[in-house]
Amino acid sequence: MSWFPQRKQRTWFQRACETILAAGPIPRHVAIIMDGNRRFAVKKSIAKSEGHVKGFDKLAETLEWCLDLGITEVTVYAFSIENFKRSSDEVTCLMELSRQKFAKLLQERDLIHRHGVCVRIIGDISLLPRDLQELLAEAVTISAENKRAFLNVCFAYTARDDMCMAMRELTSGVKEGHIKQSDISESLLEKCLYTSQSRNVDLLIRTSGELRLSDFLLWESSFSCLAFVKVLWPEFSIWHMYAAILHYQRNKSKIQIAQQNHTIERERLQRESDYRNMMEESTLSTTAGTSSSVNLSSTLVSVEAPEHKSIQVRVQQYASEREKRIESFLNLVYERRAAYVKSLLPTRPILMTKPQSLLTC
Amino acid sequence: MKTILLRLIHYLISLGEFLRYLILFLPTQTLSFSKKSPFSIQTDSKNLKKLPAHIGLLVVEDEFSFRDLANMIVWSVALGISYISVYDINGEIKRNSVLLQKDIDKSKEDIIGQDKCHYDIQLFSSSHPVTQSNAGASKVQQAKVHLLCVEDGHRRIVDMARQLCHNVNYGLLKIDDITPSNVDSFFQESWQFPDPELCIKFGSVDSLFGYLPWQIRLTEIISLPSHKGLSYKSFLSLLVQFGNTSQRFGK
Numbered sequence: 001m002s003w004f005p006q007r008k009q010r011t012w013f014q015r016a017c018e019t020i021l022a023a024g025p026i027p028r029h030v031a032i033i034m035d036g037n038r039r040f041a042v043k044k045s046i047a048k049s050e051g052h053v054k055g056f057d058k059l060a061e062t063l064e065w066c067l068d069l070g071i072t073e074v075t076v077y078a079f080s081i082e083n084f085k086r087s088s089d090e091v092t093c094l095m096e097l098s099r100q101k102f103a104k105l106l107q108e109r110d111l112i113h114r115h116g117v118c119v120r121i122i123g124d125i126s127l128l129p130r131d132l133q134e135l136l137a138e139a140v141t142i143s144a145e146n147k148r149a150f151l152n153v154c155f156a157y158t159a160r161d162d163m164c165m166a167m168r169e170l171t172s173g174v175k176e177g178h179i180k181q182s183d184i185s186e187s188l189l190e191k192c193l194y195t196s197q198s199r200n201v202d203l204l205i206r207t208s209g210e211l212r213l214s215d216f217l218l219w220e221s222s223f224s225c226l227a228f229v230k231v232l233w234p235e236f237s238i239w240h241m242y243a244a245i246l247h248y249q250r251n252k253s254k255i256q257i258a259q260q261n262h263t264i265e266r267e268r269l270q271r272e273s274d275y276r277n278m279m280e281e282s283t284l285s286t287t288a289g290t291s292s293s294v295n296l297s298s299t300l301v302s303v304e305a306p307e308h309k310s311i312q313v314r315v316q317q318y319a320s321e322r323e324k325r326i327e328s329f330l331n332l333v334y335e336r337r338a339a340y341v342k343s344l345l346p347t348r349p350i351l352m353t354k355p356q357s358l359l360t361c
Numbered sequence: 362m363k364t365i366l367l368r369l370i371h372y373l374i375s376l377g378e379f380l381r382y383l384i385l386f387l388p389t390q391t392l393s394f395s396k397k398s399p400f401s402i403q404t405d406s407k408n409l410k411k412l413p414a415h416i417g418l419l420v421v422e423d424e425f426s427f428r429d430l431a432n433m434i435v436w437s438v439a440l441g442i443s444y445i446s447v448y449d450i451n452g453e454i455k456r457n458s459v460l461l462q463k464d465i466d467k468s469k470e471d472i473i474g475q476d477k478c479h480y481d482i483q484l485f486s487s488s489h490p491v492t493q494s495n496a497g498a499s500k501v502q503q504a505k506v507h508l509l510c511v512e513d514g515h516r517r518i519v520d521m522a523r524q525l526c527h528n529v530n531y532g533l534l535k536i537d538d539i540t541p542s543n544v545d546s547f548f549q550e551s552w553q554f555p556d557p558e559l560c561i562k563f564g565s566v567d568s569l570f571g572y573l574p575w576q577i578r579l580t581e582i583i584s585l586p587s588h589k590g591l592s593y594k595s596f597l598s599l600l601v602q603f604g605n606t607s608q609r610f611g612k
Contacts (some may be wrong), residue, residue: 020370023363082611160541160578163518168539171526181530184523186515214611215578222514222571226582247567250371254566258450262511262571269516 001057003104004111005064010238017242018069024249027202029073030066031224033216034059036208036232043232049093054234056101065241067115067149073199075152077216081127081161095129098155102135109142116148122194123157124165125344137344152198159218166192169333178329182277183322186266191330195220200259203248207233207240223259225251271315278311278318378565382586402439402472405597410604413558415444417580418588419572421564425453426589431464433588435472436596438480438504444554445506450570452510455486461508482506487513491553507554514571521547548575556580559603563588581606 010018034055041051059076066074078098084091105112105119112119119139126133136155169192173179179188190196201217201224209230213221227244229236406412416437418430430447437445447454447461454461462484469477481501485491486508521544528534549555556576562569562584569577583599585591 020363020366023367024371080611085610085612158541160545160575163575164539164541164544167522167525167544168536170522171529171536171539174526175530175536181523181526184519184526186519189519189522211582211606212579212608213577213582218574218577219515219518222569222574224568226567226569228582246370246374249367250374251566251568255568255570258568258570265511 003060005060021245025252026070027248029199029201030071031075031201031204031217033077033206034233040232040234052097058234065238073150077154079155081156081158099132102139105139112143116146118146118150119143120152122152122154127156133344134346137341158215162194173329179325205244207236274319275315278315406440415555415557416442417446417557417560419562420449421566427461427464429588429591431468435468443504446509448509448572450511455508455510458484511571514574
């Protein structure tokens, strides 16, 4: 099945529900744990791989619902690093399915551009087979300029791995002297995550009745509305989607207040840390200064002019230097990531291959 | 017009949930005031398929009932749970740890009675961190209660990032050693508790509000509308529900 299935006409009742829902706040970023494909396969006594195919079809359908509802960003948990522990048959099968689906996506590039969808891959794709890496890199590259809707596919991802990668990034940034250790903050760590380009997750949906996050967006979902849905993923219907949005709307105001307070607190902490670091720096520099120019101290009173500058101004100056430092560090990080994706692109001219034969595993 | 309809739907759902709450929870609350002996709690504990080593109580309500929280803590301890964390975003519970301690002592008296000296319940928070101290007599069952707030969430991960950065710069650690399993053991070392296996969230809003983002990875999250007046029976039923879940760990 295609990524952009033939649009099904909504019934008048669905359309009515949609317009009513649209009168309230619509989540802008929805994250989904598509759980239950294998249990669905067992339930319907079909092959496991068939269950995964059904799961993909449901994803394509759900993306269409999201676009219609005005949800502009969707993050899906496609494959966890832990999933490599599954039987090698199943892993190969999932990789093959992904290969086919991303090859298909590349064929449908006109539709991607028409819908203005930007595809991002979240995770450590170096763990994947090389040919799949190439496909993913190509999908990311061709859609990078699109801005209307965002599809983040978590592939070879776990949230803890993501946080550790960010910590490594920060550590090497400090080691190479791009940033200071004291520059490390919640917002900087956040900007080093794979999800740095995404907006806040408003609503997190998990299907199949499991009540846990399973290492998905742990950092990002702290202030998201959680919706645990009982049905298996291939059975997820537009009504479940509507119910999840209603649930979000009823929770939204309280979560938003908590989130705003959190942001304010972060800013306060940042100001405090700027003040502390500025003071530390100035005491360091004055002690160094007095020791070297101890003989001239009486004549060079003017050297102490900075002391007269109000503390506020100096804190602001420190803050703007810190911001500059962080900006150039982040630019480096993002450039390196973009270069990595580019390096994966196949060197041969990209061929429009025929769709591969049916899934054979 | 559409907005009014939407509001109406929201009110209807709220009403429905309120009624459901009345029907499902009130009877159990008013009926079960019979005293539980520690012996019967221990039998209950044996009947559970599994018991969390660490249970998290996450209160997303505006009003707190320390007495009910204390009850839950004592029940957990009597069931054999050794780590309990109590979270509210603003740190209201953390600031009033003295009150909670008093209520725990009262609950202990009520629930465990004469055996109460067999249980040692200690409160910890960022201002009273865990100290490696008394191993204690083997007969005394120790339980550690951590009082947490939003500051113990993302910020502790940032602290960890700084610490690791420091260690790498001083050659105590290699950058490649910053792996999920290593960082996890550093966290366990600094917190002195395992990841919560069960988290009970009280309140009508379904969100974690910054509760332990690193540790929440595999936690079962069960929601209840309120912690006020929670009975032993309903508390136990949550643990039964937890006992019946199975995790696949990605497999």
